[in-house]
Every structure is written in structure tokens, then in C-alpha cells.
Amino acid sequence: MTRVSIKDIAEKLKVSSATVSLVLNGKDQSSRIGKDMAKKVRETAAEMGYRPNMAARSLRTGKTKTLGLIVADISNPFFAKLARYIENMADANGYQVMFGSSDESTVKFKKLIDLFIEKNVDGMILAPPQNSEEAIMELVNRRVPLVLVDRGIEGLPVSSVQIDNARASFDLTNILLDDGCRRIGFMAYNIDLPNIRKRYEGYAKALEKHGVPVDEDIVYSVDFEGFEDNIEQAVATLMNKDIDSVVFATNRVGVQSLIALQSYDYRKLKYASIDNPDEYLFADIDITCIEQPIKDLGERTLDILLRNIEDPKNKVVEYVLLQTNLTVFLRNK
Amino acid sequence: MTRVSIKDIAEKLKVSSATVSLVLNGKDQSSRIGKDMAKKVRETAAEMGYRPNMAARSLRTGKTKTLGLIVADISNPFFAKLARYIENMADANGYQVMFGSSDESTVKFKKLIDLFIEKNVDGMILAPPQNSEEAIMELVNRRVPLVLVDRGIEGLPVSSVQIDNARASFDLTNILLDDGCRRIGFMAYNIDLPNIRKRYEGYAKALEKHGVPVDEDIVYSVDFEGFEDNIEQAVATLMNKDIDSVVFATNRVGVQSLIALQSYDYRKLKYASIDNPDEYLFADIDITCIEQPIKDLGERTLDILLRNIEDPKNKVVEYVLLQTNLTVFLRNK
């Protein structure tokens, strides 16, 4: 694993390492390095298979061309897709991505942040768990370029990109109400997460508009730990509550609930969901979905982050609320 | 973003930076640093919020505590789950993971490898696309610790961890044959990938054993680019070929094919698949699946990689073939 260094090239060509460095960084014009010298340097570097050592460069410049991404769980298809779009755009801009999963734990979240700082990431993209205001403010104070994605935190001076959660959930619930439903269950995950909270508020607001009181008895907030069992429990209870429909607050909640629902007479209910996983295409139900614009989420996030990195004096904080589209999966069997 | 360095701590305590470094690296015992000195150093470091600068440490030690992971596409649930298990085990051993998606392109694959080398990853986990033997051999020659996952390449002196693809596919096809099927379609993705090739061979071998000739007319190998359209085309053609069943070579092939199949009388066919995505739980078909032991895949891979990193003289090459389980999803509607 012995690598060719700038020094090796310099020695071979009997020039200084400064010359080699300047050429290889494309600064040969501005430092008026001779054209033939520049050419010789480039050729020799290619021949010898020179690859810059980022550790050395980072130590000198303070930049790593690496971004840190923390999501709740990279194996959740929503976050996996988001990661993919972020990767694409990062790559197009010369950055690579390190990732970590918080499992909704503040402790793990903080630990990942510390590791990213040690590794000198140029910026971070965070989908924060609950109670992470403090950790985030510490990053703000350290002037670490930072964008929250999927989950903004109100009141924090930090840019965020997310969908209009309240409105999406309001629209979805409205459709069920217009369709005659009055006993609408709400299956959520971690209702104290800011984005899920908004989704609950949208649900409640739609009910209110139709003069239907919110019945907290048919509102479920399920923990991340032991998720599958928790959902099974919640579904079992919910099915005794005389409901006529359900709103799923996320893809994972929806899929897992439908799996559990197969043991019941699930066809008699009507469904709505934030997210539209492929599973719904196959489920033998009519379900109205909000499709999240994941590509836009990723790209807007990276766009803001890269601007903050490239212009550290830029103090603009942006709160982006992306609008969403309704899609409907019809029972086709 | 001004950070506390070892020097800052040293100056504050009026000791040398060597002392601070030794204490913070837990070498105070072996260098017989005074107990009270060590304690004071640790306290001050904590107070001042010291975080080591990995760029400096890496430059000095050559280690980054970072691993590189290249998959075909991180948004594919199989790879997303694999990434998650790798992340967990890496984290438990003090490593972080950078990832990249090759999109089955040799060019992108090589580019990602080069970037990982520039960033001095301590080792790489690769699911290589076609025609990447050369790139991999270059890594071997550079003595970069390396394990292939999901896809071993025969004849290369590189450790690999994968399922027993031929056997899994053989078993699966056998079940259809025993069930009376004789016109069994095979839907694959990139049949020249080593793992997919093995799956094809298992399919062919099972047919042969039952005296059924392989009909290449009902064997489909679909390109990664334009995947969804390709599948739709392939399904359209396949449905004119008088088949009685299909084997799906991967989760993505299966899900996408079933989506396309909804426009046809898909219920008359019998199904088998490598992988068991949740979508199958909802599809209105009987399907026999091979469940890949993704957790074992990830953990065995990392286990071998970490051993290679920690003991660079270890020249043992391991080819791991994990055995798989059959699971059956029954039509329950």
C-alpha cells in the first residue's frame, strides 16, 4: 500500500514539490509555471499513478470533501432513497458521503455527530431524533455547515427541507372524510417527532373542520424499539375500536400495519397514507397516498448545504416546505 | 469551527504535547505518566471539549478508521439492509462507513475505488459490477484489505461472502418442477454478473435433472439501465410464450415483474423467487422464496475484513458460501 507522493514526482523530475503541487491543482496558469513543465508533471503523475492523500490535504486546507449524513435507519426505504439522491448530487459536486443511523436515539445521534467532527466532514445532513436541539445548537455555535432534512425543528436557526407535513396529512384525512368516514384511526410512529407531530395536527385539523371530535383512543404512536411487535399490538387494539378507516403516518407504519391487518377483516376499512411504498400496489385495498418528492428533498437539502459550505459567511437560514402530490392505488382485483 | 488541539491542552497545563497525546491514547500506564498528571489531562481535555483531528492522526498513523462500501445501488432494499448491518458492526468496532453506488458501471466503480483510496479507507467492501477483475486486482496488488460481498469472482485471490446461489436457485426451481411445472420462465437481471450467472446455472441444472430442456426463449436478462421499462417489455414477451411459472432471480426483478404482471392473467402462474421482499406478502399469489441471510452476509464480510485490516500479514483468502432457507408466501385471500 505504498503510494506515490508529490515528493516522489518532484524528485523524479528534479523540481520542487511546490511546482508539482501547483500544477496538479490546476494553478500552473496563475503561478505562471512553464507549459512544458506543467505537461511533464501531469504526464509523470499519471504514469506513476499518483493519487492525492486527502488526509494531508485536509490537514492543510481544513477541507475533506466529505459530508456526513445521519438518518433514523438507512435500511428504511425512504431514507435509503434519500441517501441515494444525496449521494448522486454530492458526487456530481466532488463530495463523498459518510452515513450513520441513529435508531431515533439521541445518544447515538450525538455520538455520530462527534465522529463526524473528528473526521472533519465539511458539512452535515441530519434527520434528527427527538430532544436533539442541544446537540444541533452546539453544531451551529461551532459554525458547522448543516441542514436538517425530513424533520425541521421550529425555533432553531438552522435550515431545513421537508414536505408540508400538516397540509399533506390534512388533505389525506379530508379525502376519507369526504368519502363518508367518521371513525378514522391514526397510526403514527413517535408522535413527538416534529414531522410526525405535524402530520397529527393536519389529521386533527381536518377532523375538526368536519365537526368530528378527535378520539385519542384511536390515535396510536408506536415506539421505534420493538417496532413490529408494537404495531401488531396497536392494530389488535385498534380493531376493537369500531373504526371505519385509518391514516398511516409513514411508509413503515403502513406496511407493517397492513401485515398485521391481514389477520383481521381489513377489507372493510378505508385507507390513506403518507408515502406510497410498492407494497401498496399489491395490497388488496384502496388506498390514497401522499407521494413524497424524495429527489427534491435530497437535492434541495444538498443545494443549501453546498452553498453554506462554499460561502461560510452566508448566514441565510432557509425553511423549505415542499408540496406533495396525492396518488391513489385502486383495488384492481 | 476553531477546535481545541492537543497543543492547547498542553499549553494550559504547562506540559508537553507528547504527554497529553500519550494520556489521551491510553498509553499513560506504559509510558509511566504520573497518575495525577494523567487525571488532570483527561479532565482538562473533557472540559475544553477536545476532539481528536482524524486528518492529523491519519497522516501520522496511516489509519482512518473508515471503511468504503460500494454496492450497485444503495436504494435497493437488499443493499440498504446489508449496509445497515455493516454499519452496525463497523460502529461496534470503532469504524465508520463511506458508501457509493456503482449503478453496475465499471467506470463508476473504478472512480469510487480511486476516491476511497484518496481518502485512505482502511479497507473496502465491494459488490463488484461486471468486468471489474482488473480494478480489483489492482487493489490486491496495492495490498488494500478487501472483501467481496454478494458477488464473488472465481479465480481471483480475494475473499468473498455470498449465498450459495446455484443451490438456492436449484432448490427453488425444483419446487416448481415437483409441483408439475414444465414451462418455467427465468427473469434475471444482468445474467453475466457472477451471482446471477450461478442462479441461472442452478435453474438450468434443476430442469436438466427433470429432463426438461432449457428454452432460452423464456430466459430473460434485463439491463440495469431503464430497468422498469425493460422488465415491462420482458414480461409482455414472456406472457406470449405459454409458460406455467416463473423464477425471479432477485427482489427487484420480482417486484417489478409483478407490477407489470398485473396487466395480465398473472394468477394462473406459479412463482418462485430469490429474496423475499415485503411486497410478496401482499401479492395475490403463492410464491416460494429464498430468504437471504443478509445479517450474516454483512457480519461475515466485516469479520473477514477487520481481521485483514488488523493483521496485514494474514494472507488467508476465504470463500464463504452461506446456506439459505426456503420460505413460502401463501395466497390467503
Added chain:
DNA sequence: CTGAAAGCGCTTACAG
């Protein structure tokens, strides 16, 4: 047009 030199923050033999 090009070179000599400093310094980024760390670790580690070596000296005492």
C-alpha cells in the same frame, strides 16, 4: 518562472 520553508495536528522513538 521556480524553489525553500513553514505549518496543519498528531504520534512516537529517543534523550534525560
Added chain:
DNA sequence: CTGAAAGCGCTTACAG
């Protein structure tokens, strides 16, 4: 028991 010093590979202001 602790300090002074070298050096990892790079970039960049400065000198000529």
C-alpha cells in the same frame, strides 16, 4: 516520570 524533535504529505505565501 516527562520533554524536545522529527515527520506523515500536502499547500501556500514569500523570496528571488
